[in-house]
Amino acid sequence: ASDEVQVQVEAPLPINQPPVVNAGPDQTIRLPAPALLTGQASDDGLPADPGQLTVWWELVSGPAPVSWSTTNSLTVEVNFTQPGLYLFRLVASDGALSASDEVQVQVEAPLPINQPPMVNAGPDQTIRLPAPALLAGQASDDGLPADPGQLTVWWELVSGPGQVAWSNTNALSVLVAFTQPGVYVFRLSASDGEWVAADEMQVEVQPEGPVNQPPRVGAGPDQTADWGDVVTLRGGVRDDGLPEVPGAVTVRWEVVSGPGSVSFSHPYDRSTEATFSEPGDYVLRLVAFDGELSAWAEVTVHIVPPPPADQFLVVREAEDGQVQGSVQAGFTGEPDSPTNAAGYVQGGGSDSAVTWAVPVSEEGLYVVWVRARTTDGSSARLAVAVDGASEQQAQVIPTTGGSWEWMPLSVVANGAFAPPGGGVPRLVLSLTPGTRNVTLRLSDGRLMVDKVLLSPAESSFRPIEPGSAPERAPRFLAARRKPDRMQVVWETVPGAVYRVLFKDHWDDPRWQVGSPDLMASGDRIVWRDPSAVSAPSRFYRLERLY
Structure with a gap:
């Protein structure tokens, strides 16, 4: 199945x-x-x-x-x-x-955005016929667009009473000529190819009138001053008042040349004070500007270097001192010479002393010199004191026998003192500025003193005998009035002895003695006279004594 x-x-x-x-x-x-x-x-x-x-x-x-x-x-x-x-x-x-x-x-990133050009037609102007006007504009741009990448500029007349003539219209700076007076308005335009910008300015054209002339300027006379002094400069300016705008003149001081800098207290005034940083010759210029034309004038200022320390030694005649004790004054009646003294002093006992008032300009160490001789040509002892202080023992050591000669005071050697190198050092005094009373005690009767002077210890200058300096007349160099003194400078012969004379009236036949006897220790004497400040005028003469 x-x-x-x-x-x-x-x-x-x-x-x-x-x-x-x-x-x-x-x-x-x-x-x-x-x-x-x-x-x-x-x-x-x-x-x-x-x-x-x-x-x-x-x-x-x-x-x-x-x-x-x-x-x-x-x-x-x-x-x-x-x-x-x-x-x-x-x-x-x-x-x-x-x-x-x-x-x-x-x-x-985004591309830059093109901006319009920036334009400035310049300031308004005022001119007078027949002068032209210079229109000077400015224009700038960002460079965009890339094509064309550049500006095109042009001027045009916006308004005015007459025609104008242009030197060019496609430039930032142009000249414009006028035939009629009045107010003209001009426009400057700039284009970058995409944007156009513009600015305007006006020119006031005045009728023909007087022709403006440059100012006339004077800077004052040339001057000479000491370094450190304030120099007053007095300039002068004259003008015709044109152009009417601004109708005023401005001035300024400037330095043309010089070895250093110059400081002006009022550089924009006609008169000013000037200070200088270095000695030397300076050329200064005063410039004046009337708004259209300028002019100037120059002045030379010679700034003298500061003078050296006093180049003279004050010579005191021995017989002019203050005598104490048994000091005798001798007079030969003959003028000073290398072999003679017209006047002298001679001591002879422990009480014999002579005091001189000696000016000291600067603090320092000083050596006392005496023009003296001894009767037998050998050394002699004496003592020196300043302003009544303790006496210091000293000696003079002749080098020419019994003749008159300048000798420094030397220290006195003793049994515990051996002079270095066999020489006898000079006695040195420490002095402060002012008038110092120098006293010599002349206990040795063999010593005769003709003159006395003090010299700085560091100086190598040695006084020379009267009549030994070369025969040459002094030469005047300069005279300058200071706020506190008159300063006079002469060229001198080192070793010669001079005296400053003065008078306040030129027709006064009498000259007054203004200084002690001055032995030149350099090639010039700078004499400072405080008493001249109050004198309206003063005349000086430097007399050579020997």
Whole structure:
């Protein structure tokens, strides 16, 4: 027996496949433009539930956040705030499986935006016929657009009572000539090929009138001053008052040449005070400007270096001192000479002393010199005291026997003292500025003293005998009035002895003695006279004695 059965075999159910996604090609855009992301997605329709695709966009990376038109659409618009490289992902899901694809967008910085040119037609002007006007404008641009990449400028007359003649109209600086007076308005325009900008200025043209002449300037006479002095400069300026605008003259002082710097107390005034940093010759200029024309004048100022320390030694005649005790004064009646003294003093006991008032200008060490002789030509002892202080023992050592000669006071050697090198050092006094009373005690009757002077210990100058200096008259060099003194300078012969004479009236036949006897220790004598400050005028003469 048998039986049969039938089996119906159906085809297999389809297997769900993931969606197919394409985010589109990479892009390059330039700010501020957005990017349009256009993707594609397809599916097999499985699973049956939900039976449709879901898509969305997302930002994977980038230098800044972005803004979306939407994120759940195949085509979206994306806006950016910063340039850079951005990576986006498009994702599609069928409810069971998902797939994605990525696209990158290169966002470039925005191109510069062309700005209009900047134009300045210059300041308003006032001129007088027949002079032309110089119109000097300025124009600048950012260089955009690249084509043509340059500015085109032109001038035009906007308004005015008459025609004008141009030297050129397509330049920033042009000359314009006028035939009629009045107010003219001009416009300067500039174009970069896309934008045009303009600026206006006006020219007031005045009728013909007097022709402006440059100012007349004087800087004052040349001057000579000591270094450190304040020099007063008195300039003068005259002008015709043209042009009417500004109708005034401005001035300034300036340095043309000189070895150092100059400081002016009022550099923009006609009169000013000047100080100089270095000695030497300076040329200074006073410049005057009337608004149209300028002129100047120059003055030379010679700044003298500070004078050296006094180049003279005050010679005191021995017989002019204050005598104490048994001091005798001797007079030969003959003028001073290398072998004779017109007047002298001679001691002879312990009470014999002579005091002289000696001016000291600077604090320091000094040596006392005496012009003297001894009756037997050998050394003699004496004592010296300053301003009544304790006496110091000293000696003079003749080198010419019994003749008159200048000798320094030397120290007195004793058994415990051995002079270095066999020489006898000079006695040195420490003195302060002022008038010092120097007293010599002349206890040795063999010693006769003709003259006395003090010299700085560090000086190598040695007094010379009367009549030994070369015969040459003194030469006047300069005289300058200071706030506290009159300063007079002569060229002298070292070793010669002089005396300053003065008088306050030229027609006065009498000359007054203004100084003690001065032995020149250098090639010039600088004499300072405080008493001349109160004198309206003073005349000086340097008399050579011997």
